[in-house]
Amino acid sequence: MSETTPQHENPPPPDGIRTTGADAPGDLPRAPLAEARGTGRIGDKIFLGLSRGAGVTLLVIMAAIAGFLAIRASHALSANEGNFLTTFTWDANANPPVFGIAVLLFGTVVSSIIAMALAVPIAIAIALFITHYAPRRLSGPIAYVIDLLAAIPSIVYGLWGGLFLVPHLEGLYKWLDDYLGWTKIFAYHDGAARSLFTVGILLAIMILPIITSVSREVFRQVPRMHEEAALALGATRWEVIRMSVLPFGRSGVISASMLGLGRALGETMAVATVLSPSWDIVPSVLDAGGGTFAQNIASSFKEASGDMGKDALIASGLVLFVITLVVNGAARLVIARRKEYSGANA
Amino acid sequence: MAKRIDVSGLTAYYGNHMAIEDISMTVEPRSVTAFIGPSGCGKSTFLRTLNRMHEVTPGGRVEGKVMLDDENLYGSGVDPVAVRRTVGMVFQRPNPFPTMSIFDNVAAGLRLNGSYKKSELADIVEKSLRGANLWNEVKDRLNKPGAGLSGGQQQRLCIARAIAVEPQVLLMDEPCSALDPISTLAIEDLIGELKERFTIVIVTHNMQQAARVSDRTAFFNLAGVGQPGKLIEIDETERIFSNPSVQATEDYISGRFG
Numbered sequence: 001m002s003e004t005t006p007q008h009e010n011p012p013p014p015d016g017i018r019t020t021g022a023d024a025p026g027d028l029p030r031a032p033l034a035e036a037r038g039t040g041r042i043g044d045k046i047f048l049g050l051s052r053g054a055g056v057t058l059l060v061i062m063a064a065i066a067g068f069l070a071i072r073a074s075h076a077l078s079a080n081e082g083n084f085l086t087t088f089t090w091d092a093n094a095n096p097p098v099f100g101i102a103v104l105l106f107g108t109v110v111s112s113i114i115a116m117a118l119a120v121p122i123a124i125a126i127a128l129f130i131t132h133y134a135p136r137r138l139s140g141p142i143a144y145v146i147d148l149l150a151a152i153p154s155i156v157y158g159l160w161g162g163l164f165l166v167p168h169l170e171g172l173y174k175w176l177d178d179y180l181g182w183t184k185i186f187a188y189h190d191g192a193a194r195s196l197f198t199v200g201i202l203l204a205i206m207i208l209p210i211i212t213s214v215s216r217e218v219f220r221q222v223p224r225m226h227e228e229a230a231l232a233l234g235a236t237r238w239e240v241i242r243m244s245v246l247p248f249g250r251s252g253v254i255s256a257s258m259l260g261l262g263r264a265l266g267e268t269m270a271v272a273t274v275l276s277p278s279w280d281i282v283p284s285v286l287d288a289g290g291g292t293f294a295q296n297i298a299s300s301f302k303e304a305s306g307d308m309g310k311d312a313l314i315a316s317g318l319v320l321f322v323i324t325l326v327v328n329g330a331a332r333l334v335i336a337r338r339k340e341y342s343g344a345n346a
Numbered sequence: 347m348a349k350r351i352d353v354s355g356l357t358a359y360y361g362n363h364m365a366i367e368d369i370s371m372t373v374e375p376r377s378v379t380a381f382i383g384p385s386g387c388g389k390s391t392f393l394r395t396l397n398r399m400h401e402v403t404p405g406g407r408v409e410g411k412v413m414l415d416d417e418n419l420y421g422s423g424v425d426p427v428a429v430r431r432t433v434g435m436v437f438q439r440p441n442p443f444p445t446m447s448i449f450d451n452v453a454a455g456l457r458l459n460g461s462y463k464k465s466e467l468a469d470i471v472e473k474s475l476r477g478a479n480l481w482n483e484v485k486d487r488l489n490k491p492g493a494g495l496s497g498g499q500q501q502r503l504c505i506a507r508a509i510a511v512e513p514q515v516l517l518m519d520e521p522c523s524a525l526d527p528i529s530t531l532a533i534e535d536l537i538g539e540l541k542e543r544f545t546i547v548i549v550t551h552n553m554q555q556a557a558r559v560s561d562r563t564a565f566f567n568l569a570g571v572g573q574p575g576k577l578i579e580i581d582e583t584e585r586i587f588s589n590p591s592v593q594a595t596e597d598y599i600s601g602r603f604g
Contacts, residue, residue, distance in 0.1 A: 136404075225441040229504070233455040236433030243454060248447035273364055292500065 039202065069318040076311035081344035084315065089279055090296070092312035093305050099312050101319055106281050107196055108320070111271070112264040114200025114285065115207060120257050122204075123211035128241060130212075131219040150209035158273030161283075166274065168191040169201070175285045188286040194276035197285040199292070202270055207260035214259065218252030221247055251335040258331040262324055270295035283289040293320040348545040349415045349514040350376035351396060356410030357574075358388070358395050360403065365391045367574035369410075369563060373515075378537060378546045380556035380583065383566030383597070388575025389549045391515050392566070396547065397433035398426040414514065431459060438520040439498035440500035441493035442507070448475075449488040449501055455511040470510055478506035479536050498529025505536065509544070516540065518548040522555065534559050553599055557587050565595045 017120040077084055079097055087100020126146060130139045173195075180186035191317045226244040235243055272295045275288075282289035291299075297313045351373040358366045366388035367441040373379045381389035394400040395408050412419040419429050442451045452471045456462055462470070471488075474480040484495070492503050501521060508516060510521060518537075522530040537559045540546060550556050556563050564580035579592050590596050597603055 053448070110366075157480055223441075225437060225439055226443065227442060228399065228437065229441040229507075232397065232399060232430055232435035232437070233458060233507065234427050234429075236427050239458055243443060248444070250445070 015150065017052075044115060046271050066321070069314055069321060072311045073315035073318045076308060076315045079308060080312070088281070089117065090300065090312070092309045093303075097308050097312060101293070101316050103281055103294045104277055104296050104316055105273075105319070108265060108292040108294075108323070110285060110290070111196045111199040111203060111292060114197055114259060115264045116204035116261055118201065118204035119208050119211055120253075122214055123208055123256070123260075124253060126208075126212045127215035127219050128245070130216050132237065132241060132245065143213070143314055146209050146212050148209075149205070150213075154206065154267060155269045155273065157202060158270035161198065161270060161274040164192045165196060165202060169198055173197075176286065184283050184284055185285040189284070191288055192275060192276065193286070194288040195282070195286050196290050197277070199271050199275050200285070202274055203264040203267055206267060206270060207263050210263065211253075211256045211260040211341065214256035215253050218249040218256070222248045254331055254334055258328060261327055263322055265320065265327070266294050267292075268298045271295040272298045348543065350413075351515060351545065351547075352376050352411075353396075354411045354413075356392070356395060356408065356412065359406070360406045361405035363572075364574040366395075366566075369575055369577045369579060371549075371580050373545060373547055374562070375421040375545045376541055376543070376561050377549060377561040378541050379580075380560035380563045380565060381547065381549045382551075382553055382556050382598070383575070383578075384568070384603070385551075386571075386575070387566040387568045389529060389564075389566045390510055390519050391575070392577075393519055393549050394435075394546060396515070396517055399435065401426065431511060432513055433515040433517060434508035436501070436508055436519065436521045437503050439524050440497055440504050442495075442503050443502050444491065445492040446492060447489045448484050448492045449496070451492040452506050452510050455507060459511060471506075474506040474510035475503075477509050477540070478502045479532060479539075481508055496529070498525050498532060498566055501525060501529065501533060503538065505533070505540075505593065509540065513544065515545045515547065518546065519522045520549050520551060523551060530555070533581045553587075555563060557583060563587070565590070565592070565598065567594055567598070579598050 045099035059194070076092070080099060081096040082089070082098035082100050084100050085105075086102050087098060090099045091097060092099045127144070130143050134142060170193050173193055176186045181188065181245055222245050229239040229242050230243040244251060271292050275291065275295055277291040277295065277299065278289035279291070280289060293316050297317060300313060301310070304313055353372070354370045356366070356369045357380075359365060369525050381393065381498075383389050391400060396412060398408075400406045400483075401409055408420060410420070414432065416483075418424070442448075443454060446454065449471055452474050453467050454522060456467060456470060472485075474479060475484060480499060483499060484490075484503075492500065495503060501524075505516075505521075525533065526569065534555065537546060537548065548556075548559065548574040560583045562580060563583040565578045565586065566575050567578045568575045578594055580588070581590070586595060588598055590599070
């Protein structure tokens with residue numbers, strides 16, 4: 001800023017410090033910087049307003065949802081006669097109301113763990129195949145078909161799961177029971193395969209496309225020079241993937257998995273169609289029974305009479321909301337902890 | 347340790363495009379050979395045919411022979427992975443593995459080649475880092491990420507990584523073009539030391555650099571855009587820079603074009 005420029009609120013710079021070279025004699029007069037910054041380009045103002053508005057709206061919506069959930073839930077919780085965390089029944093309409101989320105929490109977590117355990121390795125394998133193994137004319141169609149899986153409505157998954165998957169899984173469950181039945185977790189006592197494991201398989205198929213397509217994009221973005229570094233050392237294709245591609249894609253794959261997990265935790269219609277719910281924790285994941293938060297809300301909402309019934313469901317919804325937040329936060333922690341080593345630094 | 351490279355009738359393509367045509371030359375062991383020439387003349391492509399990195403590019407293929415002593419790198423049954431373990435490479439932009447520590451970066455190639463005892467590994471890593479003139483700067487932070495070093499240090503780390511596996515030949519593709527003058531000097535000094543042990547081929551855009559570091563210089567040129575690059579001449583560096591036998595070389599090094 002030159003000595004001749006009119007000063008506004010900013011104090012003049014100390015002697016001898018010149019922040020620009022604009023003070024050469026004979027310079028054209030120019031607008032002071034403080035004004036120049038705000039010389040109302042109308043487009044800038046509109047865009048600033050729009051983006052700021054969008055940001056604020058997002059926060060307001062989040063706060064409104066959280067507030068709504070918290071108020072309605074606290075209403076139900078204060079009237080609850082049972083322990084909200086450990087009760088195995090859901091009699092919100094009774095007087096006094098007794099309900100707890102133990103079964104729902106268990107079912108939601110278990111079915112999501114099963115879904116993740118099945119979907120994440122398969123999704124990574126598919127993404128690697130598309131980006132690093134498949135010939136080009138094959139990788140396009142495969143990627144397209146996987147993306148198509150995401151376009152199927154969840155109720156259709158539910159119908160397919162209930163009508164096709166359930167009867168066809170019974171054989172597999174009998175086989176699992178023969179070999180792993182002694183673990184109790186994989187015991188199978190006949191009956192329809194409308195169990196948490198079936199739900200997990202169905203959820204795995206549903207979250208496969210999102211994990212695959214995000215991982216695929218991450219793997220595709222691995223800088224050429226990182227792969228060449230490994231190649232030039234005499235790495236085979238798999239070694240290139242292990243040395244360059246997977247470390248670079250790590251945080252992206254974690255994010256992708258969290259997106260999938262978010263969907264698995266909240267999936268409603270497919271679970272409600274397939275699962276045969278019960279208000280107890282079944283030791284075997286293959287036997288029918290149990291329930292999830294979203295499934296219970298969908299199944300019980302119509303019968304929930306009065307405010308208390310609905311508020312109890314909202315309280316369970318709040319728990320689901322918190323679980324999702326915690327999962328996301330944990331994922332961010334994992335990513336941040338390895339930031340120093342992340343490929344994004346290069 | 348160091349081997350002679352004998353190239354005859356080598357032509358490389360990108361798809362249907364001929365990038366370099368009919369190149370023949372001999373690279374002496376324990377010497378530095380520099381490739382110079384205008385952009386697009388195919389010197390980097392040619393360099394990448396010497397460790398079969400060219401064919402990694404989609405559509406890349408090669409015709410002709412590259413003999414490493416008496417073994418044809420393009421012979422049938424030759425595994426390109428094995429070739430790259432014998433002919434090391436340093437790239438234009440330093441590319442240490444960002445997720446690995448300094449130690450692991452240097453050890454990366456060794457771990458690919460087989461199993462070493464911990465103490466052996468530590469010895470080789472130290473020797474390689476000393477060989478790359480980097481040991482004193484990093485010995486106290488071997489477990490820190492390699493990506494945290496300065497550009498020049500990163501490039502020397504990449505050299506350490508390349509020489510750790512004791513290759514026969516070391517290819518360098520404009521190794522100093524992303525570095526400041528002081529780091530460049532460090533690398534040039536290093537090249538002078540490394541040629542005692544390795545056959546070195548360096549591509550450079552900097553003719554002073556070619557004159558400073560190399561024993562022999564090859565000049566590449568292309569007839570026009572879209573034409574394949576060709577080897578114009580290769581000779582003792584002193585002769586190329588004082589009294590080249592082809593007029594185009596003289597024009598190029600005296601700055602009349604390129």
